[in-house]
Amino acid sequence: MAATAPSKKTKAPRTAMPEQDPKVRARNFEEVALGYTADMAVAEAGRCLQCKKPACRKGCPVEIDIPGFIKQIAAGDLDEAYAVLRQTNSLPAVCGRVCPQETQCEGSCIVGKKGEPVAIGRLERFVADTHLAKTACETVTGGPACSMPRDDLKVACIGSGPASLTCAGYLAARGIPVTVFEALHEVGGVLVYGIPEFRLPKAVVRQEVEAMKALGVEFKTNWVGGKTITVPELLESGYSAVFIGVGAGLPRFLGVPGENLIGVFSANEYLTRVNLGRAYKFPAADTPTFPAKHVVVFGGGNVAMDAARTAMRLGADKVSLAYRRTEHEMPCRREELHHAKEEGLDILCLNAPVEFIGDETGRLKQIVLQRMVLGEPDESGRCSPVACQGDTCTLEADMAIVAVGTGANPLISQTTPGLDTYRRGYIVADPATGETSIPNVFAGGDIVTGAATVISAMGAGRRAAKAIADRLLGPGAAGQPPDDMADDSADA
Amino acid sequence: MPSRILRKRKLIPGMTSELVIEAPHIAAKALPGNFVILRVWEDGERIPLTIADADKEAGTITLVYLVMGKTTAHLETLDAGDDILDLCGPLGRATEIHKVDGPVICVGGGTGIAAMHHIAKGHHMAGNRVVTIIGARCEDLLLFRDELCSFCPEVLIATNDGSCGRQGLVTDLLVEMLENDKTVAEVVAVGPVPMMRAVAEATRPFGVKTTVSLNSIMVDGIGMCGACRVSVGGETRFACVDGPEFDGHAVDFGELGARLTAFKDQERLSYEEFKSHGCNCSK
Ligand SMILES: Cc1cc2nc3c(=O)[nH]c(=O)nc-3n(C[C@H](O)[C@H](O)[C@H](O)COP(=O)(O)OP(=O)(O)OC[C@H]3O[C@@H](n4cnc5c(N)ncnc54)[C@H](O)[C@@H]3O)c2cc1C
Numbered sequence: 001m002a003a004t005a006p007s008k009k010t011k012a013p014r015t016a017m018p019e020q021d022p023k024v025r026a027r028n029f030e031e032v033a034l035g036y037t038a039d040m041a042v043a044e045a046g047r048c049l050q051c052k053k054p055a056c057r058k059g060c061p062v063e064i065d066i067p068g069f070i071k072q073i074a075a076g077d078l079d080e081a082y083a084v085l086r087q088t089n090s091l092p093a094v095c096g097r098v099c100p101q102e103t104q105c106e107g108s109c110i111v112g113k114k115g116e117p118v119a120i121g122r123l124e125r126f127v128a129d130t131h132l133a134k135t136a137c138e139t140v141t142g143g144p145a146c147s148m149p150r151d152d153l154k155v156a157c158i159g160s161g162p163a164s165l166t167c168a169g170y171l172a173a174r175g176i177p178v179t180v181f182e183a184l185h186e187v188g189g190v191l192v193y194g195i196p197e198f199r200l201p202k203a204v205v206r207q208e209v210e211a212m213k214a215l216g217v218e219f220k221t222n223w224v225g226g227k228t229i230t231v232p233e234l235l236e237s238g239y240s241a242v243f244i245g246v247g248a249g250l251p252r253f254l255g256v257p258g259e260n261l262i263g264v265f266s267a268n269e270y271l272t273r274v275n276l277g278r279a280y281k282f283p284a285a286d287t288p289t290f291p292a293k294h295v296v297v298f299g300g301g302n303v304a305m306d307a308a309r310t311a312m313r314l315g316a317d318k319v320s321l322a323y324r325r326t327e328h329e330m331p332c333r334r335e336e337l338h339h340a341k342e343e344g345l346d347i348l349c350l351n352a353p354v355e356f357i358g359d360e361t362g363r364l365k366q367i368v369l370q371r372m373v374l375g376e377p378d379e380s381g382r383c384s385p386v387a388c389q390g391d392t393c394t395l396e397a398d399m400a401i402v403a404v405g406t407g408a409n410p411l412i413s414q415t416t417p418g419l420d421t422y423r424r425g426y427i428v429a430d431p432a433t434g435e436t437s438i439p440n441v442f443a444g445g446d447i448v449t450g451a452a453t454v455i456s457a458m459g460a461g462r463r464a465a466k467a468i469a470d471r472l473l474g475p476g477a478a479g480q481p482p483d484d485m486a487d488d489s490a491d492a
Numbered sequence: 493m494p495s496r497i498l499r500k501r502k503l504i505p506g507m508t509s510e511l512v513i514e515a516p517h518i519a520a521k522a523l524p525g526n527f528v529i530l531r532v533w534e535d536g537e538r539i540p541l542t543i544a545d546a547d548k549e550a551g552t553i554t555l556v557y558l559v560m561g562k563t564t565a566h567l568e569t570l571d572a573g574d575d576i577l578d579l580c581g582p583l584g585r586a587t588e589i590h591k592v593d594g595p596v597i598c599v600g601g602g603t604g605i606a607a608m609h610h611i612a613k614g615h616h617m618a619g620n621r622v623v624t625i626i627g628a629r630c631e632d633l634l635l636f637r638d639e640l641c642s643f644c645p646e647v648l649i650a651t652n653d654g655s656c657g658r659q660g661l662v663t664d665l666l667v668e669m670l671e672n673d674k675t676v677a678e679v680v681a682v683g684p685v686p687m688m689r690a691v692a693e694a695t696r697p698f699g700v701k702t703t704v705s706l707n708s709i710m711v712d713g714i715g716m717c718g719a720c721r722v723s724v725g726g727e728t729r730f731a732c733v734d735g736p737e738f739d740g741h742a743v744d745f746g747e748l749g750a751r752l753t754a755f756k757d758q759e760r761l762s763y764e765e766f767k768s769h770g771c772n773c774s775k
Pocket residue numbers: 097098099100158159160161162163164181182183184187188189190191194195196223224225226245246247248271302303306333409411412444445446447451452453454455457714
């Protein structure tokens with residue numbers, strides 16, 4: 001308990017971040033949260049107590065030196081603040097926007113015990129955005145110069161989500177040539193086809209990717225791991241190591257009648273059409289989306305929120321979100337729930353679907369919902385919902401979006417003999433190094449853990465990259481920056 | 493990484509063309525039953541097309557498409573020497589081909605004849621006796637007859653107007669064959685949904701294994717979105733990774749047919765805009 005006695009400055013309220021007006025933004029795809037100005041950032045940085053044993057840092061999966069970078073903001077040295085961030089986080093502009101800070105750093109912040117925590121995520125975003133105009137090398141490495149390329153080595157990363165991007169960036173910064181194989185036509189994984197523009201502008205992701213290209217990372221789009229090229233073929237063709245970061249796959253459905261009616265979508269399909277296919281500008285872009293008047297979204301996570309808020313922006317008269325537990329149990333970021341409510345999302349808690357009803361042409365017209373109550377907490381501490389028998393209601397709806405999770409994508413495991421997977425298809429990887437049952441083949445991110453977070457996928461990419469660099473260059477020879485000590489303690 | 497069109501052949505002017513595309517990495521892996529997903533321009537839609545043939549040595553794949561709407565019409569404006577912006581494959585599970593005792597009957601309708609061609613060739617290479625049955629409205633619309641005849645001695649033809657082969661439907665020829673030959677090992681059907689459904693119904697009483705290649709709407713083609721889901725034997729399957737070939741006797745064709753109309757109003761709008769203004773990409 002190293003907190004110093006709260007001083008006067010902590011009495012200052014948390015600095016609000018400017019946002020687009022909810023009425024306006026509910027109909028556009030511009031970013032909702034506009035970011036701090038320099039004055040706001042300095043004011044907010046002043047609320048930090050500079051704890052000797054900062055609780056926030058323990059709450060961060062990659063243990064960013066939080067008081068360290070905040071101190072530099074307060075001192076007005078944004079370059080140094082950025083350098084501190086980059087020591088442990090290679091995509092801070094993304095993380096500042098999408099991490100669940102309330103359960104991580106901000107959830108642990110001492111100031112938050114009595115009032116509102118320091119707005120660590122907003123400060124992180126401010127520093128990263130301010131920096132993004134810098135040179136490529138600086139953006140990726142946080143240092144002014146990169147190691148000389150080692151032509152005798154090469155590593156393949158399959159998939160281009162945060163896990164692979166982090167792995168590739170780390171290795172490239174150490175002079176190891178990397179090729180990233182992505183199945184889709186755009187690079188970035190969920191950051192480009194899942195999370196919508198209004199929450200994470202694609203330009204932010206593209207800038208990070210351009211920086212990696214400048215470092216020499218080669219990106220091959222339209223290459224499907226396990227199909228166009230398999231893991232054994234990559235190893236045979238001279239790649240010294242392979243990192244598998246193919247993310248989650250196969251959307252789960254609800255298993256209730258009528259689920260294949262026209263108008264019932266998985267959130268993945270809906271969001272991919274809109275984000276990757278740019279259906280928001282149909283017919284100027286060719287991929288269509290589904291016009292709907294009353295949309296009902298099922299789920300309570302970030303994916304459900306993104307789907308619901310996208311449907312609002314595409315002109316639905318009403319968007320409802322049905323969740324079988326209560327708001328309190330929703331796994332989404334609090335900020336997203338708050339924003340969605342401001343924008344007019346109708347939330348139907350304690351409701352589960354029992355049937356989708358269609359018209360004679362096979363189009364959805366109604367949804368039957370079952371009322372639920374919260375039962376006793378299970379082993380995980382969450383209360384499981386229990387049906388109130390006989391208590392159902394029927395809603396008129398022409399579109400339903402199902403966001404109840406995903407399974408494992410089978411393409412890689414089907415075509416990689418000797419690759420061990422868990423019963424549900426996720427790849428078995430050593431938690432410390434990410435190495436799989438096949439030597440020199442590593443895996444990390446959602447394909448190992450199941451759907452998780454951007455920062456945890458990045459952590460896995462980084463741990464694997466470090467293990468690969470140690471193996472290829474010899475321990476320590478990679479010129480490890482000092483931050484890796486922090487990383488090690490994070491693994492322990 | 494764009495892929496170059498090396499040759500283009502108009503099979504039915506304005507309606508159906510064949511493209512031979514330089515794609516060595518796909519050709520090296522392409523097996524009968526596989527498909528690709530392509531995109532023609534920056535804001536284009538991803539659409540699936542079957543690999544009708546592949547030449548590993550030349551590093552090429554062959555696609556045959558019917559102009560249905562915006563994307564295929566746009567594709568039809570391209571010529572030899574032009575590039576296809578994105579081409580990804582080979583996708584889907586390959587056809588299961590083993591040496592079998594009796595004949596394998598491969599049925600193709602419309603553009604499906606080209607897709608069926610690769611499967612028939614695969615069975616032929618495996619040493620199976622292959623009989624192909626192809627059908628169209630009239631002789632001018634019959635595709636790939638020469639290609640099939642080049643390796644398959646038994647090519648049976650049905651046209652609705654009787655301009656070539658038997659007047660009638662492919663299923664008429666199929667039922668006759670099944671009645672006369674009790675050793676038929678398998679029937680494979682590729683074509684429009686009503687045709688595949690009719691084939692499955694025709695073979696059901698004979699209890700002959702029947703494989704159909706489903707053409708549900710796809711987005712990613714790698715098992716992430718669920719757009720392509722179909723009901724097979726009462727279970728939801730993903731055509732892009734579990735298929736596209738399934739047991740024809742277990743497929744819910746009614747649902748598939750309905751799902752194919754999901755975006756019909758948007759597709760019409762998009763196609764009309766294209767016909768009246770051309771592509772947005774040239775603006
Ligand atoms: C809509 C949505 C909103 C989210 N919101 C948040 C949030 O606010 N905060 C947060 O922390 N997390 C959020 N998440 C979760 C987070 O995005 C994921 O946990 C994270 O992206 C996982 O990273 P990854 O690198 O493992 O995989 P992904 O980001 O899924 O990337 C995998 C990549 O691999 C490609 N691929 C797949 N198969 C192959 C193959 N065979 N060959 C080649 N490439 C292949 C895919 O096309 C994809 O580009 C959200 C997820 C979604 C879907």
